[in-house]
Amino acid sequence: MKKQGGSSLSMLNSFAKGLRWRFIVAILTSAVAILFRFLTPQIIRYTLDFIIGEEPMDAAAGIAAAIVEALGGRAFLRANLIFCALGIVACSLISGLLNYISRINIAKGSEGFTKKLRDKLFAHIQRLPFQWHTDNQTGDIIQRCTFDVETVRNFVAAQLIEVLQTVILVSTALVMMFSMNITLSLVCMAFIPVIVCYSLFFYGRISRQFREADEAEGELLAGIQENLTGVRVVRAFGREKHEKDRFDLKLNFFTDKWIDMGYTLGFYWGVGDLATASQILAVVCAGAWLAATNRATLGELVAFISYTTTISWPVRSLGRTLSELSKAGVSIHRLRDILEAPAEQDKPGAMTPDLYDDIVFDHVGFKYGEAGVLEDLSFHIPKGSTFGILGATGSGKSTITYLLNRLYELPEGGGAIRIGDADIRDIDRTHLRRGIGLVLQEPFLFSKSVRRNIGVSLDKPPLELIRKFAGVAAVDDNIMEFKDGYDTRVGERGVTLSGGQKQRIAIARTLIMDPPIMVFDDSTSSVDMETDAKIWQAIRENTSQKTVILISHRISTLMHADNILVLDNGRVAQTGAHEELIAKDGVYRRVYQMQSDALLLKGAAEYAE
Numbered sequence: 001m002k003k004q005g006g007s008s009l010s011m012l013n014s015f016a017k018g019l020r021w022r023f024i025v026a027i028l029t030s031a032v033a034i035l036f037r038f039l040t041p042q043i044i045r046y047t048l049d050f051i052i053g054e055e056p057m058d059a060a061a062g063i064a065a066a067i068v069e070a071l072g073g074r075a076f077l078r079a080n081l082i083f084c085a086l087g088i089v090a091c092s093l094i095s096g097l098l099n100y101i102s103r104i105n106i107a108k109g110s111e112g113f114t115k116k117l118r119d120k121l122f123a124h125i126q127r128l129p130f131q132w133h134t135d136n137q138t139g140d141i142i143q144r145c146t147f148d149v150e151t152v153r154n155f156v157a158a159q160l161i162e163v164l165q166t167v168i169l170v171s172t173a174l175v176m177m178f179s180m181n182i183t184l185s186l187v188c189m190a191f192i193p194v195i196v197c198y199s200l201f202f203y204g205r206i207s208r209q210f211r212e213a214d215e216a217e218g219e220l221l222a223g224i225q226e227n228l229t230g231v232r233v234v235r236a237f238g239r240e241k242h243e244k245d246r247f248d249l250k251l252n253f254f255t256d257k258w259i260d261m262g263y264t265l266g267f268y269w270g271v272g273d274l275a276t277a278s279q280i281l282a283v284v285c286a287g288a289w290l291a292a293t294n295r296a297t298l299g300e301l302v303a304f305i306s307y308t309t310t311i312s313w314p315v316r317s318l319g320r321t322l323s324e325l326s327k328a329g330v331s332i333h334r335l336r337d338i339l340e341a342p343a344e345q346d347k348p349g350a351m352t353p354d355l356y357d358d359i360v361f362d363h364v365g366f367k368y369g370e371a372g373v374l375e376d377l378s379f380h381i382p383k384g385s386t387f388g389i390l391g392a393t394g395s396g397k398s399t400i401t402y403l404l405n406r407l408y409e410l411p412e413g414g415g416a417i418r419i420g421d422a423d424i425r426d427i428d429r430t431h432l433r434r435g436i437g438l439v440l441q442e443p444f445l446f447s448k449s450v451r452r453n454i455g456v457s458l459d460k461p462p463l464e465l466i467r468k469f470a471g472v473a474a475v476d477d478n479i480m481e482f483k484d485g486y487d488t489r490v491g492e493r494g495v496t497l498s499g500g501q502k503q504r505i506a507i508a509r510t511l512i513m514d515p516p517i518m519v520f521d522d523s524t525s526s527v528d529m530e531t532d533a534k535i536w537q538a539i540r541e542n543t544s545q546k547t548v549i550l551i552s553h554r555i556s557t558l559m560h561a562d563n564i565l566v567l568d569n570g571r572v573a574q575t576g577a578h579e580e581l582i583a584k585d586g587v588y589r590r591v592y593q594m595q596s597d598a599l600l601l602k603g604a605a606e607y608a609e
Contacts, residue, residue, distance in 0.1 A: 008332045011339065012156070015116045022109035026102040026161060031168050033098035038172055039091045041306040045180075045299035047084045051077045053298065102161075110157035114149065120339065121145055127343040130407040139222030144338060147217065148331035155328030162321050166314040173307045180300050187286045188308050191279035195315050198275065202268045209264060211330045213257035220250045276312045283308045350428040355435035356516040357383050357420030359404070359547065364415035366399060366408070373399050374570040377415070381563075386540070386548045388558035390588060391567030397551045398440075401519045404549075405436050419517075437515040441522035443506030445497070450479055451486040453505055457513045469511040472538040474531050475504035499526030507535065511542065519549040529556060536560065555592045564588070 016023065077083055125141070170192070177185040227234065227243050234243050287304055290296035296304075359381040366374040373396045381387045391397045402408045403417060406429055410417065417424045424432060445453050454470060455461040463486060470476040470486075478501055482488040490497055497505070503526050510518060524532045536557060539548070550561055558564050559578040566574035566581070566588050574586045581588035 008329065008336065011332065011336060012113075012152075015113050015120070016109070016156075019109045019112045022105040022112075023161075026105040026109065027164055029098045029105070030102040030161065030165055033095045033102065034165070034169050034172055036091045036095040036098070038176055038307070038310075040088050041303040041310075042176070043084060043087045043091065044306070045297075045303040047081070047299070048302060049297045049299035051081070051084060106157055106161055110153055113156050114153040117149060117152065117335070118145070121149070121335065124339055124341075124343060128338075128341055129344050129409075130402070132341055137218070137222035137225075139220075139225040140218035141338070142225065143218045143221045144331075144334050148214075148334050151327050151331040152335065155324065155331075159321050159324045159328060162314075163325070166321070169314055170311050173311045177304060177307055180303065181290070181296050183290060184283060184287055184296065184300070184304050188279065188283050188304070188311075191275060191282070192315055195272070195275050195279075198271065199268075202264065206261065206264060206268075206326050209257065209261040210327045213254070213261055214327075214330055214334070216250070216254040216257045220247075220254045223247060223250050276315075279312055280305070280308055344429060346428050347426060350431075351422050351426050352428050352431040353420060353422045354516075355419055355432070356545075356547070358418075359383075359517070360416075360418045361400070362416045362418065364403065364410065364417060366396075366403060366410065366414055372570060374403075377570065377572060379565050379572065379575065381547060381549065383547055384545055385562040386550065386560070388561030388564040389549065389551045389567065390553070390555075390558055390564060390591065391573075395567040396570040397567060398521055401438060401521050401549070401551065404517075404519070405433055405438055434513075435515050435517060437510035437513050437518040439503075439506050439510045439518075439520045439523040441503075441525055443502055443523070445490050445502055445505060447490065449484075449487050449489050450482070450505060453490065454486075454508045454512060456509060461512065465512065466508075469508040469542075470505075472511055472535075472542050473504040473508040474527075474535045474538065475501060475508060478504075500524075500528075500531070503527060504535070507539075511539070515546075517547045517549070518543060519551070521551045522553065524557065525553070529554070532557060555588075555595050 071077055071083060122145070125145075174185065174189065177188060223246065227247070234240060283304055287296060287301040291298060291301050361377055361379050364374055364377040365372075373394075377396070377400075389397050389400065399408070403410060404424070406424060410425065419427070446456065451463065451466055454466045466486065467476055470479060479486055479488070503523050507520070507523055524535055527535065532554065533556065536550075540560065550558055552558055555578075561578070563575060563577060564581060565572065566586065568587060574581055574588055582592050583589075
């Protein structure tokens with residue numbers, strides 16, 4: 001996908017707009033909470049050394065000495081150690097309250113951030129070109145919009161703050177430790193670069209493994225989505241075992257990727273535990289030796305052990321945090337692929353002309369990649385007329401409708417398509433698509449009621465209007481036979497309906513839009529010929545003033561069109577009315593004769609029965 005520039009951090013920053021103050025409050029309260037948390041070992045140290053012990057309270061004690069004097073002096077506190085305990089409790093309560101405020105702000109900020117991200121993703125996907133959707137698997141898109149968004153949310157809600165907290169915590173601890181004993185501080189600090197470098201080494205490896213696992217999961221979800229969508233085809237051809245084996249291959253590949261990453265993480269955690277335990281052991285041994293030689297006090301040793309165990313977990317978990325950051329980096333990159341994909345954009349000052357006008361294809365040429373589909377195609381459709389298109393599979397019939405509706409853009413030098421005097425490339429896309437009713441051979445129905453599917457383009461249309469156009473599409477009687485009538489819910493993608501019922505509901509949905517141009521792309525291929533004739537008779541009566549484009553393999557559907565275009569390998573083979581085309585040799589007459597002979601044979605067989 002084409003990138004438009006920008007960094008991952010700038011992308012995250014754009015979604016944090018209006019929420020930054022929450023993250024700032026969270027960081028500040030978390031920093032102050034860490035300070036109060038680190039006061040506890042100092043209270044214990046001063047209690048052991050200066051209250052219970054006999055260490056002199058010199059100027060180095062600073063504020064602590066002043067507090068001791070304010071509370072009544074060493075003798076008073078030695079007799080009332082409860083005040084020292086209350087100091088520890090107070091620090092813990094204040095630290096807990098500040099952590100609560102920090103977490104509340106993080107939760108609200110991260111959820112607001114995620115909501116903006118999801119809204120932007122969905123809105124942007126709606127505006128991406130049709131070509132983008134054909135190039136990307138639905139399962140992979142869904143995985144990016146769910147799993148990858150959740151990974152980024154965890155990054156914003158946990159990992160990002162965790163990294164900042166680790167930096168603040170380690171920095172504060174080292175300041176306090178160096179202020180007490182430089183030798184013990186150096187012993188403790190010697191392990192930190194080793195653990196950090198070790199974590200950074202695994203960061204790159206885990207990042208690569210997670211990317212591979214993430215892509216494998218996308219392939220797995222795409223396979224599941226494809227199988228569920230085509231479940232009727234799978235059952236019809238008895239392909240259950242084949243699909244199960246195909247799924248097993250993808251699942252095994254996906255599982256192997258996560259197992260490999262599990263081995264890497266397991267090795268990392270094992271070595272990390274050893275490094276952390278060695279750090280604590282070194283501090284305890286060095287501290288005991290220093291205390292025995294009167295180069296460190298008992299209170300300092302206890303405080304050092306407390307600080308070491310406090311910072312060991314954040315430093316120790318740095319690898320986990322970095323591995324999560326690597327996952328977030330992969331997910332952010334995958335989301336940027338979507339957000340930075342160029343959306344459909346109209347030209348400045350896009351036109352909104354009256355679409356009830358002539359349609360002209362002027363030397364149109366189009367390719368799907370390197371495969372040519374249309375070549376130097378020119379024809380004219382007068383407004384208010386019915387125009388038929390006949391051609392073999394792959395001759396470019398459907399491509400004509402996609403180009404007219406601007407689902408695909410005409411390339412430079414690929415000719416022009418005009419409605420009236422306006423080139424469709426200069427027409428506002430929304431205006432154009434609302435003015436062209438398109439019924440495809442395989443229509444998509446929403447998993448809603450029949451009523452809502454037919455009236456989806458209008459705001460709560462009355463049932464009488466819906467039934468009127470359902471009657472035109474010859475599907476009203478079928479719907480009324482359903483248990484819940486027009487309130488019957490169709491299954492996902494209309495799976496509970498027959499092919500013919502889906503096509504007729506789609507026709508009714510287009511007719512109720514009342515667009516000036518209507519395109520029917522083999523939209524009655526699943527309907528019997530008698531019903532097909534009734535539908536087109538009713539459509540002609542209700543669309544007499546509209547431009548109608550019929551694409552069909554059936555001559556019986558096209559024969560009443562004002563003009564018929566016959567395509568052959570993307571080029572114009574013949575044009576003319578039905579009577580003209582059957583009067584001269586060509587593709588049209590051959591198809592007509594074959595279909596007529598097939599009808600005669602069918603009639604004879606039915607008569608014989």
